[in-house]
Amino acid sequence: MLDSIDESVTVPDxxxxxxxxxxxxxxxxxxxxxxxxxxxxxxxxxxxxxxxVEGLAAEFDHPLNMDPRRDMVIAxxxxxxIGFGRGRWSVDVSGLYxxxxxxELLPERRGHGxxxxxxxxxxxxxxxxxxxxPATAEKVFRVMAPETAAGxxxxxxxxxxxxxxxxxxxxxxxEGPLPDFPMPPGLELRPVLPEHYRAIWDASQExxxxxxxxxxxxxxxYQLFLSDPVTFTPQLWQVAWDTTTNExxxxxxxxxxxxxxxxxxxxxxxxxxxxxxxxxxxxxxxxAMIAESLRVxxxxxxxxxxxxxxxxNLSGAVRLYEDCGFRPAHRTLxxxxxxxxxxxxTSA
Numbered sequence: 284m285l286d287s288i289d290e291s292v293t294v295p296d297x298x299x300x301x302x303x304x305x306x307x308x309x310x311x312x313x314x315x316x317x318x319x320x321x322x323x324x325x326x327x328x329x330x331x332x333x334x335x336v337e338g339l340a341a342e343f344d345h346p347l348n349m350d351p352r353r354d355m356v357i358a359x360x361x362x363x364x365i366g367f368g369r370g371r372w373s374v375d376v377s378g379l380y381x382x383x384x385x386x387e388l389l390p391e392r393r394g395h396g397x398x399x400x401x402x403x404x405x406x407x408x409x410x411x412x413x414x415x416x417p418a419t420a421e422k423v424f425r426v427m428a429p430e431t432a433a434g435x436x437x438x439x440x441x442x443x444x445x446x447x448x449x450x451x452x453x454x455x456x457x458e459g460p461l462p463d464f465p466m467p468p469g470l471e472l473r474p475v476l477p478e479h480y481r482a483i484w485d486a487s488q489e490x491x492x493x494x495x496x497x498x499x500x501x502x503x504x505y506q507l508f509l510s511d512p513v514t515f516t517p518q519l520w521q522v523a524w525d526t527t528t529n530e531x532x533x534x535x536x537x538x539x540x541x542x543x544x545x546x547x548x549x550x551x552x553x554x555x556x557x558x559x560x561x562x563x564x565x566x567x568x569x570x571a572m573i574a575e576s577l578r579v580x581x582x583x584x585x586x587x588x589x590x591x592x593x594x595x596n597l598s599g600a601v602r603l604y605e606d607c608g609f610r611p612a613h614r615t616l617x618x619x620x621x622x623x624x625x626x627x628x629t630s631a
Contacts, residue, residue, distance in 0.1 A: 324387035475517035490558035533559035552580035
């Protein structure tokens with residue numbers, strides 16, 4: 284459990300709004316407000332992302348390269364939370380260090396420069412963190428924003444951020460006939476047992492190593508994987524095994540987000556974390572697992588499935604998903620701004 288803390292924070296270029304103050308994260312007592320404010324903010328920005336109190340608790344109990352007591356700033360008016368910013372870092376397999384910044388603000392509190400002030404605070408706060416990493420490494424600030432989020436896009440552009448990658452949410456209806464792709468010879472789907480969890484995680488990490496931007500995860504990422512209340516649904520997963528070697532060949536970690544479905548008034552399930560280890564590619568395994576995922580979701584009463592994909596993926600993933608009936612529905616852009624820790628400044 285995180286220790287309680289209540290220290291004020293100075294945000295130098297904050298707007299002069301009556302009652303406005305800033306503080307650090309206090310602990311679990313903040314979860315409900317963080318979820319509510321974050322969800323309202325993301326909805327206003329057209330983000331397909333809903334967070335529950337339970338999800339926040341799991342994430343903050345197993346933080347990935349982030350200390351919420353240190354790396355968050357919370358904005359309040361007369362003591363009531365109206366927004367927040369948080370930062371964390373990752374390093375990908377190419378050696379690029381990314382300092383991921385998230386700024387959320389209630390839509391009715393926008394238009395005064397508060398999001399810009401929170402962004403500036405996060406950039407300044409993450410610089411000393413970046414200075415602890417190798418001086419020769421390439422380092423960037425990173426912010427994700429839907430391409431339809433006009434206000435955030437304008438803010439990021441004016442601050443020197445440029446889009447470097449596009450990610451698509453693809454969806455398909457579960458009504459009517461579903462695709463039926465056979466399992467390749469020598470492979471079979473097996474029920475997931477607790478003794479398989481670590482092997483499933485390791486196989487997924489291996490399979491994604493050659494994907495653009497793949498992060499090197501700290502060990503506690505595995506504990507977060509096990510504790511996520513939404514995505515850890517092994518009873519819904521499709522895990523393919525080699526019947527000769529008893530090795531995992533590939534997987535689809537199907538899940539349903541009840542919090543998101545309730546808020547957005549839909550019945551959608553996710554066909555996600557699709558991966559095939561290199562020796563088993565180009566044999567139709569991904570299609571077979573996706574087809575089974577769709578059948579599982581339909582049996583669970585879902586009317587639609589969705590998945591996220593790097594639109595510039597060189598492995599042919601987009602075409603594969605289109606073959607399974609998925610079509611792009613929503614695009615999110617990754618914005619980067621180079622970071623120079625030696626000079627203490629950034630450049631566009």
